[in-house]
Amino acid sequence: MLEIKNLHAKAGDKEILRGLNLNVGRGEIHVILGANGAGKSTLMNVLLGHPKYEITGGEIFFEGEDLTTLKTFERARRGIFLSFQNPEEIPGITVENMLRTSKQAVTGEKIKILQFRKELRALMSELQIDPAYAERYMNVGFSGGEKKRNEILQLLVLNPKLALLDETDSGLDVDAVEIVSSGVAKFHNENNSCIIITHNAQILKHLPVTYAHVFLNGRIVKSGGAELVGEVTAGGYAQFEVAS
Amino acid sequence: MKTYIQDIERALYDVRDEDKSIYKSDAGLTEEVVRDISARKNDPPWMLEFRLKSLETYRKISLPTWGADISELNMDEIITYVKPNAKQVDDWSQVPDEIKNTFDRLGIPDAEKKSLAGVGAQYDSEVVYHSIQKRLTDQGVVYTDMETALVEHEDIVREYFMTLVPPKDHKFAALHGAVWSGGSFVYVPAGVDVKIPLQSYFRLNAAGAGQFEHTLIIVEPGAKLHFIEGCSAPRYNVTNLHAGCVELFVKEGARLRYSTIENWSRNMMNLNTKRALVEKNGLIEWVSGSFGSHVSMLYPCSVLHGEGARAEFTGVTFAGRGQNLDTGAIVVHAAPKTSANINTRTISKSGGAATYRSAVKVTKNAPFAKCSVNCESLMLDDESRSDTLPVMDIEGDEADIGHEAKIGRISEDAVFYLMTRGISEDEARAMIVRGFVEPIAKELPLEYAVEMNNLINLELEGQL
Numbered sequence: 001m002l003e004i005k006n007l008h009a010k011a012g013d014k015e016i017l018r019g020l021n022l023n024v025g026r027g028e029i030h031v032i033l034g035a036n037g038a039g040k041s042t043l044m045n046v047l048l049g050h051p052k053y054e055i056t057g058g059e060i061f062f063e064g065e066d067l068t069t070l071k072t073f074e075r076a077r078r079g080i081f082l083s084f085q086n087p088e089e090i091p092g093i094t095v096e097n098m099l100r101t102s103k104q105a106v107t108g109e110k111i112k113i114l115q116f117r118k119e120l121r122a123l124m125s126e127l128q129i130d131p132a133y134a135e136r137y138m139n140v141g142f143s144g145g146e147k148k149r150n151e152i153l154q155l156l157v158l159n160p161k162l163a164l165l166d167e168t169d170s171g172l173d174v175d176a177v178e179i180v181s182s183g184v185a186k187f188h189n190e191n192n193s194c195i196i197i198t199h200n201a202q203i204l205k206h207l208p209v210t211y212a213h214v215f216l217n218g219r220i221v222k223s224g225g226a227e228l229v230g231e232v233t234a235g236g237y238a239q240f241e242v243a244s
Numbered sequence: 245m246k247t248y249i250q251d252i253e254r255a256l257y258d259v260r261d262e263d264k265s266i267y268k269s270d271a272g273l274t275e276e277v278v279r280d281i282s283a284r285k286n287d288p289p290w291m292l293e294f295r296l297k298s299l300e301t302y303r304k305i306s307l308p309t310w311g312a313d314i315s316e317l318n319m320d321e322i323i324t325y326v327k328p329n330a331k332q333v334d335d336w337s338q339v340p341d342e343i344k345n346t347f348d349r350l351g352i353p354d355a356e357k358k359s360l361a362g363v364g365a366q367y368d369s370e371v372v373y374h375s376i377q378k379r380l381t382d383q384g385v386v387y388t389d390m391e392t393a394l395v396e397h398e399d400i401v402r403e404y405f406m407t408l409v410p411p412k413d414h415k416f417a418a419l420h421g422a423v424w425s426g427g428s429f430v431y432v433p434a435g436v437d438v439k440i441p442l443q444s445y446f447r448l449n450a451a452g453a454g455q456f457e458h459t460l461i462i463v464e465p466g467a468k469l470h471f472i473e474g475c476s477a478p479r480y481n482v483t484n485l486h487a488g489c490v491e492l493f494v495k496e497g498a499r500l501r502y503s504t505i506e507n508w509s510r511n512m513m514n515l516n517t518k519r520a521l522v523e524k525n526g527l528i529e530w531v532s533g534s535f536g537s538h539v540s541m542l543y544p545c546s547v548l549h550g551e552g553a554r555a556e557f558t559g560v561t562f563a564g565r566g567q568n569l570d571t572g573a574i575v576v577h578a579a580p581k582t583s584a585n586i587n588t589r590t591i592s593k594s595g596g597a598a599t600y601r602s603a604v605k606v607t608k609n610a611p612f613a614k615c616s617v618n619c620e621s622l623m624l625d626d627e628s629r630s631d632t633l634p635v636m637d638i639e640g641d642e643a644d645i646g647h648e649a650k651i652g653r654i655s656e657d658a659v660f661y662l663m664t665r666g667i668s669e670d671e672a673r674a675m676i677v678r679g680f681v682e683p684i685a686k687e688l689p690l691e692y693a694v695e696m697n698n699l700i701n702l703e704l705e706g707q708l
Contacts, residue, residue: 048664051656072663073672081664088661092679098665101675105666137679154665 001026001193002047002162007058009046016042018218020058024162027190029207032197033232034215040197041085043215044166048072048082062162077106079161083151083168090138095150096120098138099157106158123156127183144171152183163187165196169203181206201229214240257507257536259349260478261342261449265368268450269325275299278422281325285391285425288398298411298421305415311601312539312570317513322485324423326368326450332389334375343367350476352445359690360472361440362387366457368450369425380438386431387442390458393429400431404460408491408519408547416487416515420456424489427457430471434464434495441470441503441689446488448477448508454485461491463498465523470501472689476536479509483538486512492520494528496550501529505692508536510566516542524550524579531687532559534571543601545574548582548610555584560684563596563628572601572633577613577640586617589681592628599631600649610640621651622680 002024009017016039024030034040046053047060049072060067062078070078090098099120104111121131127149139147148168155163165184169177177200185206188194196203204226212228213220214237221240222228231239267284269277278299282292307314330340336353337344347353347365356363362376364387371389380387386397393401411421428444448455463469477484486508494500500520508514514537520528530544546555557573575584590598600621606613621630632649654676662672678685685693 048660050660071669072660073666073668076664076666084661084664088655088658090658090662090676090679092682093675098662098675101667101671102665105668105671158665 001063003059003061005059007046007060008056009042009053010056011042011053015056016053016218017046020219022213022220024193024195026193028210029188029194029196031204031209031212031226031229032195032215032220033199033212033229034197035237038215039218040215041166044082044164044197047164048075048080073105076160077108081155081158081160081163083148083155083163083165085166085170087139087147087151089140089142091140093138094135095138095153096134099154102154103157106160120157123153126186127153127156128179129153145173145176148172148180149176149183152180155187156183159187161192163192163194165194165198167197167199169198169200174202177202178205201233204229216240257350257476257509258478259346260480261346263450264329264342265326265450266329267325267327268323268453271323271452272320273299273302273322273324273419273422277324281423281425284325284327288394290402291394294406295422298418301411302415302418302422305412305418307415308541311541312568312599314513314515314539314541317483317485319419321452321482323450323453324456325425326453328367328370328372328449330367330370330372332371332374334373336373339373343372346447346449347373347445350445350447350474352443355443359440360443361438362442364389364428364442364444366426366444366446366455368448368453369455371426376442377440383436384433385436385438386429388429390424390427390429390460393460397429397431400462401429401460404462404491404493405458406489406491408493408521409489409517413517417489417517420458420487420489420517423454424456424458426455427488428459428461430461430469432463432467432469432498435466436464437468438470441472443472443474446473446475448475448484448486448512451480452482452484454487457488459488459490461500461502462493463495463500465496465498467495468499470503472692473502473504474507474692475504476507477509477512480511482511484509484512486514486516486537488516490516490518490544492518492528494520494522494526494553496524496526498523499527499529501531503531503689503692505533505688506536506540506542510536510538512537514540514542518542518544519547520545520555521547521549522553522555525552526550527554527556529556530558530573531684532557532571533684533688533692534559534561534569537569538567540569540571542571543574543603545576546584547576547578548584549578551579551581553579553582557584557586557588558684558687559588560681561588561590561598561600563590563592563598565594565596567596568599569597570599570601572599572619574603575605575615577604577606577610577615577643579610581612582610583614584616586615586619587683588619589684590619590621590630591624591677591681592621592630593624595627597629597631599633601633603635604637604645606638606640606643606645608639610643612642612644613640614644616646618648620649620680622677623651623653624677
């Protein structure tokens with residue numbers, strides 16, 4: 001589904017991604033572990049074409065199509081979704097309007113207002129989001145945890161082929177991580193894929209992890225199965241520094 | 245960087261009618277001109293005297309030295325009085341076709357049928373149409389042009405006229421006192437709730453002319469009113485001047501909402517003075533949209549005169565190329581426990597300049613005053629300008645004053661965020677701008693909220 005070959009990218013003069021390789025197949029869940037500042041968030045942003053980053057080498061293919069020639073919204077319409085580490089606040093646009101507009105943009109279909117509202121309320125209830133939040137402005141005045149749950153709500157509404165989750169569990173208490181984790185489990189099936197960046201094994205509890213990768217200094221230095229998560233949690237990243 | 249927000253679409257407003265006025269005063273301001281206007285309007289003697297005294301005051305006061313640059317205004321060239329070739333009627337079919345067509349294009353007769361309880365339409369210096377539902381007149385509500393009010397309710401007009409905005413206030417108030425013509429008079433008796441809005445529409449068609457309409461509204465104790473004012477003019481290459489005056493008297497426990505959508509053409513100097521006097525537990529709500537004119541200086545003022553009096557000011561200003569819009573609000577807390585909220589959004593683009601300017605004064609007589617100011621500005625490109633100039637002067641004890649100001653640009657991260665949700669870049673920017681003005685848009689009368697969306701008319705390239 002996603003093929004990344006020898007990807008190099010920089011922000012300003014600073015090279016951040018240095019020869020990254022990653023293949024994600026249909027139905028797979030990949031976990032990326034790595035120290036702060038390793039470039040994990042950069043990878044997510046590059047995959048969606050954030051204008052701050054410039055690709056200086058390598059290739060990205062999504063379902064056989066060169067992703068780098070597509071604009072951000074075109075990538076989203078192809079079925080890539082990013083759950084942000086720090087979701088933006090958009091004053092004046094309600095959660096419901098924003099999500100309906102997005103859904104229409106992604107599916108290319110006119111969405112019926114009342115039916116959409118009903119579906120949205122049901123998903124909000126599953127994620128334990130107060131239904132009143134549908135009428136609130138996008139992320140404005142939301143707590144950190146509420147913003148993250150709102151990202152998962154968007155994941156479930158938009159139902160992409162590939163979900164990128166950038167530390168969706170960071171800053172959440174145990175119960176909130178549980179809700180987020182169940183949300184991702186609800187989304188995932190054999191036809192879609194996830195890349196999950198995390199520092200925390202708890203979010204993976206309900207998820208059948210296919211591969212785990214250790215990400216240091218702009219590339220993947222070690223890949224393995226779910227057991228790698230345990231190794232990192234126990235021993236930290238220093239052991240892999242040496243290996244790289 | 246390219247922005248995708250278009251200038252306000254003006255085609256609708258720019259249709260000029262052939263000038264068929266039957267009388268125009270000489271350009272410039274002389275005693276003869278003032279006497280002539282007064283004679284043509286059959287003023288009572290006290291009004292002629294008032295006009296002449298205002299003229300004297302006008303000559304003594306100099307132009308303001310602050311605010312937007314108005315140096316290109318030459319009073320010797322402004323025609324102060326233009327009488328359209330139409331009598332005032334209460335039936336649109338009797339309004340001359342050309343003038344009626346103008347108001348048709350602006351949607352006034354249509355809005356009257358759908359959502360208004362009374363309408364006044366002024367064309368150049370005189371009101372050409374006026375109507376009010378009988379149900380309201382039966383309750384004692386008066387809604388007429390000022391000239392009629394001066395005949396039928398002379399005592400009331402005399403008691404209130406230019407007492408709240410005295411001619412000596414500033415040069416354009418004095419000018420207004422000397423040459424005022426047209427405008428609206430509303431009187432709502434105690435306890436009457438006017439549930440459907442009244443609307444006056446001011447259209448200035450003649451080139452190089454001034455419009456000096458006077459609006460006087462008295463809302464007696466416990467009464468309620470929503471008054472809507474709209475203004476526009478076609479574009480000329482000479483300067484037109486609008487120096488209207490609005491005086492609002494909100495009595496004990498009364499409520500008045502005064503909504504304005506101003507969309508003058510880009511050759512207009514809009515130097516309007518608006519003031520409300522609010523008595524005990526009364527409420528004035530200003531909703532103000534400033535989109536047009538070349539230069540505007542407009543700061544509606546609320547004088548909170550009685551204990552517990554309140555003011556709400558909600559305003560949006562959109563300055564495009566060649567515009568310098570200096571807008572804001574003034575609040576004077578002159579009694580205990582008075583409170584005010586000022587909430588504004590300004591947008592500037594294509595080299596336009598928008599200034600938010602406000603003054604909040606809490607006098608010694610106003611302990612426990614509460615005032616919160618929130619003004620936000622959005623600049624859509626690097627050539628545009630935005631300034632925020634809030635002034636606070638607090639003398640009263642235990643005042644609770646809050647102020648929040650933001651000047652910014654469209655956040656590129658927010659655009660990216662929306663694009664990751666499949667929304668095109670143009671639509672993302674448009675959504676952010678619409679979201680920015682949303683808290684104001686939702687306060688506008690419905691047809692004007694729709695109009696504002698059309699006015700901001702967002703260009704959507706790279707369609708969905």
